[in-house]
Amino acid sequence: MNYSYKYPKPSVTVDCVVFGLDDAQKLKILLIQRGISPYEGKWALPGGFIKLDESIEAAAVRELKEETGIDRVFLEQLYTFGEVNRDPRDRIITIAYYALINIGEYTIQARTDARNAEWFSAKELPDLAFDHQKILGVAKQRLKGKLRYQPIGFELLPTKFTLTQLQKLYETVLEQKLDKRNFRNKILKMKLLVDIEEMQAGVSHRPAKLYQFDKNRYKELEQAGFNFEI
């Protein structure tokens, strides 16, 4: 059966916005340098054409792995961009995905259509190909909105962390300073943190308390519709 033959078809791609936090809780973006035309030599988001026999999400996972070597990342769908002239080649609609990962846990390796793959500081990005600057802007907004209402950041910290590390992570993603006392009150009130009665090691002056994230408690609260807003 082919009912749709009469409609000219657009091309469809996926693009991946991968945010990374480094050891100092600084926000970075994973970019590739295009090895092919158009925009050859320009930096861009990793991505490429969808195959007919794979789901959109599978295409995103595949392209990310092919172009950057990054695998086993939970990619969440961001938004679909389809302005008529967004790509010089053809009418191309792109479905963008995003993820937030801990940079230290992954090794980058550029392959296939990517000449290079690198982490860039979110504050010092090169010019990007296509409408990727716009896609990145939408992804940053989404990430902020999400962290504000869901404690997504915990998985990016070491298993044991201090409240200062956690606050730094929030400040990085939200791009704003948070009041220390207010932040601590809100976070502790959620009762998502387990005080493991250990102190930070290797710090001679006023070592801080270490905490762990209570995932089961998080799941319970989430199901109960709890407000995690920071």
Add this chain to the structure above:
Amino acid sequence: MNYSYKYPKPSVTVDCVVFGLDDAQKLKILLIQRGISPYEGKWALPGGFIKLDESIEAAAVRELKEETGIDRVFLEQLYTFGEVNRDPRDRIITIAYYALINIGEYTIQARTDARNAEWFSAKELPDLAFDHQKILGVAKQRLKGKLRYQPIGFELLPTKFTLTQLQKLYETVLEQKLDKRNFRNKILKMKLLVDIEEMQAGVSHRPAKLYQFDKNRYKELEQAGFNFEI
């Protein structure tokens, strides 16, 4: 230039989930009865194929108007669905949009590929074509999430409304009963409502106070990152 000729292309459609509130603040869904194969005679979300010279959003607006007569609605992008076998015809990726409107302000008229167009109670829906049941489920979740954090419902009420009407709207969309006192406290604390010092007309026993929504105040608060959570 045509760099992408070598990639077989999927077809791309749009689908629209239009939620409506009737005068009694009951939630309804706008469906069309398919006039063409596949699923001829089945109920489905309004939608259709994207043209190469229109943006995705323009396609959604056009298809909604063509199939249901509904125009001048703010459609927001919901999610893109692209499972390999979601459509029996071909590999078809669909970009879903959603809107929440006041039923009384619109006239429905089925045209083009739609044999009929009708409002169905959200609680008594027919079997839907394709994966439209799934799309609808995602839209309901999004609408709930949105109302919980943004006062989107005000524009659906008459210019002057009672707190009971407003609470009913929230209860309908959130699909849960809300505590009256708690709801009123939260809503009044937002200072989004102007007490116009008028009482409900046509009610002999204990008429309620009438309020208006303060849009300017809403815009100010929104820019300041105010928490509108209910």
